[in-house]
Amino acid sequence: MTRSIPTLPSPASSHPSRAAISPSFIDRSFETGSIDATMSQEQRPRSVAGAATSVSTATMVSRVLGVMREMVMARYFGAGLFTDAFNIAYRIPNLLRDLFAEGALSAAFVPTFIRLLTQEGKEAAWRLANLVMNALAVVLGGVTLVIYFGAKGFVYLLAADFARQPAKFAITVEMTRIMSPFLLFVALAAVAMGMLNAFGSFFVPAVSPSVFNVASILAGIFLSPVMPRFGLDPIVSMAVGATVGGAGQFLAQLPTAYRFGYRYRFVLDLGDPALRRIGRLMLPAIIGLSATQINITVDNQLAARYGDGPISWLNYAFRLMQLPIGIFGVAVATATLASVSRHAASNDIEKLRATVASSLRLAACLTFPATVGLVVFRREIVRLLYQRGSFRAADTLETAGVLMFYAVALFAYSAVKILVPTFYALGDTRTPVRTSVATVLAKIAINFALIAPLQFRGLALATAVASWLNFALLARALGRKTAVPWRWTDLTAYLRIAGASAVMGALSYAVFRAAQAVLPVRGTASLALDLGAAILCGAGVTLPLLRLARVSEANELIALLLRLARRGA
Template sequence: MAKKSDQTGTIARSAAVVSFAVLCSRILGLVREQAFAILFGAGYAFDAFVVAFRIPNMLRDLFGEGALSAAFVAVFAAYNEKGEKETWRLASNVLVFFGLFLSVLTLVGIFASEHIVRLLVQDEYIQVPGKVELTARLTAIMFPFLTLVSLAAVVMGVLNTKGRFFVPAMAGSFFNLGALIGGVSLSLLMPRFDQPAIVGMAIGVLIGGVLQLGCQLPTLRRTGFRFVPHLDLRDPGLRRILVLMMPAVIGLAPLQFNIVINTYFASSLAEGTLSWLNYAFRLFWLPVGLFGVALSVATMPVVSRFAAQKDMPNLKNTYVSSLTMAFCLSVPASVGLIILAQPIVRVIFQHGRFDVAATVGTAEVLACYAVGLFAYAAVKIMVPIFYALDRPRYPVIGSFLTMLVNLLIILAVLEHLEHRALALSISGAMTVNFIFLSVMLYRLMGGYPLAGLARGLGKIVLASLLMAGWLYGLQRLFFPGGISEERLLLDIAAVAVCIGSSALLYGLALQLLKLEEMNLLVRRLLRRG
């Protein structure tokens, strides 16, 4: 039996590599959101952009980077054993088929954009003069993003199967870079042509999509791929991909409906609510991407190998180690985001047209999102294990459960908590999903070391409570009167001191408590440095 520390070390090392690429993309994404905050603040124009972008982005998550990517990798990996000719023929056929299919879907979306927008929002949104028309125009501009990013996902699948990971992982950074530079430049030019400035940011999304696809093509060519345009609907590989996509689409659909549900209810609240939710989710998604996604990517090949070998003891140990690492990173991040929500939002976003009211609203939403951070990170690790064990129905059931709980929480507390309810509903739904998947996985695996997991979690909670007390004291010291518009440099320094000292205290506490997963993470990071 492989040692637990060896498995944990492998995952920690792989997670660090993936985290670097994710970190680059997330940082550029934050800079892009800062540009939105400076130029548009939180209100009319950015609300319209948020609704408009959610439509193609939701379809991207559902059909492109979600179901299509997973199904394509599974089939392409099998074809890879048959020889290059068959492999590249399949890749070309898939690119042509989905290029045509998504192009038709895009055209339908462009012509039906206003009807789609009206389905997503309530009367309060529709009654604002010109807002639906602006949203529809932005939707039509950004719809081709669906095709670009879905083709980029296929290329990413080819490269990953061929052992090329770094460039595909950095593709998101190219998107954010193109959307940022192109979008900001064009938004400054649009008013000269009697167009709303926000239109420039919509065109920037297309520029980013082109770069996300284009940056991978040179590496794809170096793998030996040569594109041969052809379309064969009888190709068994293509048919297999379409068959595999169906359960994945069904599993992802409830999560996308959550976006529709929350957008619909947010559109009935005060102007700016959609903007607050978007800004807060961008901040919240940074640790989810760094910890949850990175650990999931690193864990998947390990658990797949153990599942294929029917090596249940090592599979259990690997799962417990990965989950402990997720808690080790996400629990203190939640504490920090809750206590420092206002200072963090103020430092990052409160510039230009983003005012104090927007900071307060965004910070309240961020704190509510942060409550469920541990569940987000944990579910990212758990779901691949169900697929490795050939039990995909449980994550699908969990997705439907998430949608139901999200809706029930919104209906129960929206009137009292308003915009905060929409973030708390997501946190509550993900927590219920985490509990459900934990129980199912425990039964499916015939149990796993709960005592070891409980010991690790106990150490993490103890260290996090110590850090929370320290952080609360610093927050009262540095921000006694709340947030200010006039002391940006001092606020930046104060936030840096709070985060840096709290992270150091937390790390030292876990070092003294001898949490193995934390010690391995630190050693890997020091070795890479």
């Protein structure tokens, strides 16, 4: 169940080794010819809302396919012993992926690659890309072997209670071994993603996780029925699909990289200054992400205590919550990074604060209504997407209960993705690390406080509370760092957005009830029509309500939609 993550924010400052992707860099590249003229006009600077469109569109494709993948998982395998086993087995390479691939590596590789690209030219940049890929092949190849032969220890570390069920433990170990190469594939994909982003290509990297989702969907539908012929449980097909999909996520980006001039060469020089610089830049991110992984490990251990199902219910709900984050939060954060980096480089703190504040309000305009929708229609959404085949009505109720708690954190999740790269743009990698560690420690304490009254559901609520705490700490630290306080108008804007979202939710629910009166829910089709009517109502009234609430970002979103409509016409 891969998280479709676009290139993570990279440390940036006026120091040449921390240059970030910025519109000014792309403009200079056209003038000097340091980047091929194959880049389109659409890659030139634009507003945050406009720049987010390309990433948002690609991410939406990937996220929708991700939901379809989860639907296949629910249809064929439900929520229980085997899906719990798969989720833990898949979690093992993902723990290391966040540390050494799409998290720390992306944050260190992109600025170093751009520095070489601008100062020494393409050949030096391509050489660095090959150096990093070859070093990853050596290091992560070894890690793959460690995961393969040490699978039992890793499974016990994440879910010790599985050992009480020998069959569950054994199949988890088996799938862990099958997915052990996944880490290497997604690390290489992260390097390819960074290369393409450096050349202003965002759509292909953002859509590449779709290959993973398609491979998983096909494996679940067509491969699972034949697994028993080989003496394997059908769920093993999902492990095969994940590994093949991880490789495809990397390979799908190579044709575009090839068009920009990339050619693979075997070169391995561990003493290379640029490679060593990447290692130094990775260290703070690894420390911060390590705290997050400890948190995930604790969550898995606690959820595993409640038997078969909770790990899967938490996972299904979390994937639904990730859909709006991936479409809105990541897109706004990706688009914000360029503007923030430019203002930080010119030391224009007032414009930086204004950009961050506007981006946060834009994220609120998108995530507040999504939160209301997920909370109000949580049971209907889970039932429509998952309840079929092996996924029972009881699974729907449990997943919906968890989704309600996760949904509360939608804005906080998205806001953190905006604030963290702002610190990187200011050359501060320590504050996000300290905040992350403090938040994780707080969440572990909150876990134990909430798990007694709420059982495994307390883990989801603890995640939401910790997300808001993380956001609050980062916002406070940024205000101190920039010496620009958060104004009262910022709070009133959020209150107006929340009020508009609440009205939207009430209107949508009224439409849903009216649709039910006309077409009672008797099956999937009638539920889809009733829920679709409510969603269309919500989508249709949100922007007008935001305008009535005098939220300036609503006008920007309306202008963007009109431009897209004219372009489509």
